[in-house]
Amino acid sequence: MIYSDLDQDWxxxxxxxxxxxxxxxxxxxxxxxxxxxxxxxIRNGVEFVNYIExxxxxxxxxxxxxxxxxxxxxxxxxxxxxxxxxxxxxxxTAYASREIREKxxxxxxxxxxxxxxxxxxxxxxxxxxxxxxxxxxESSNT
Numbered sequence: 687m688i689y690s691d692l693d694q695d696w697x698x699x700x701x702x703x704x705x706x707x708x709x710x711x712x713x714x715x716x717x718x719x720x721x722x723x724x725x726x727x728i729r730n731g732v733e734f735v736n737y738i739e740x741x742x743x744x745x746x747x748x749x750x751x752x753x754x755x756x757x758x759x760x761x762x763x764x765x766x767x768x769x770x771x772x773x774x775x776x777x778x779t780a781y782a783s784r785e786i787r788e789k790x791x792x793x794x795x796x797x798x799x800x801x802x803x804x805x806x807x808x809x810x811x812x813x814x815x816x817x818x819x820x821x822x823x824e825s826s827n828t
């Protein structure tokens with residue numbers, strides 16, 4: 687399946703981007719805004735944990751940087767997966783090491799992307815997880 691920002695309609699979906707770097711956030715936001723997806727930007731791990739504890743259903747998918755202030759992305763992933771195991775968490779990081787990748791998956795992440803992330807790769811990854819969630823929704827409604 688080919689994903690482009692022109693043929694996706696994710697207006698009924700919500701994405702959290704946990705990224706402390708404004709340029710990194712702006713890159714993701716610029717790629718995803720044309721899909722109509724609702725985007726919540728959170729800049730640190732503590733703010734993220736507070737957000738997911740307050741929200742009944744915080745997001746359809748989460749993009750999580752690893753090196754974020756106050757609580758790292760691996761710990762934040764572990765916390766969200768304990769409360770919401772069904773929400774996909776995609777780790778996005780510039781630090782590509784085998785050890786960090788293993789720690790990310792042990793914490794419960796569903797995918798691991800290294801920066802810089804090509805537009806097609808980001809849209810394809812997000813789209814595949816949203817498609818899976820849609821199939822689950824449709825099968826539970828029948």
